[in-house]
Amino acid sequence: MDPHPPRVTTRECMSGCARPSTLAVRAPGKTAYLFGDLSEDDVPLIENFLRLYRESDTGDIADARVLEDLRFKAIARIPG
Secondary structure, eight states, rough: OOSSSOOOOSSSSSSSSSSSOOEEOOTTSSOEEEEESGGGHHHHHHHHHHHHHHOOOOSSSSOOOGGGGGGGGGGEOOOO
């Protein structure tokens, strides 16, 4: 069992109006990410990203190509 399971919360506004359906991912001491223009088709890509993020000590993904099309939906990457 993951000692730090992800917590999902919703927000009415994440200032992503130009790219609705946004997702923010952050963890203490790790790089944070903001994605936009998401759809149900992106769920498997998001699950893959979350697995890679959880496995990374810093939250950095060295080669964005493993994110497939999700990499083109990144709005921001904020250093931890």
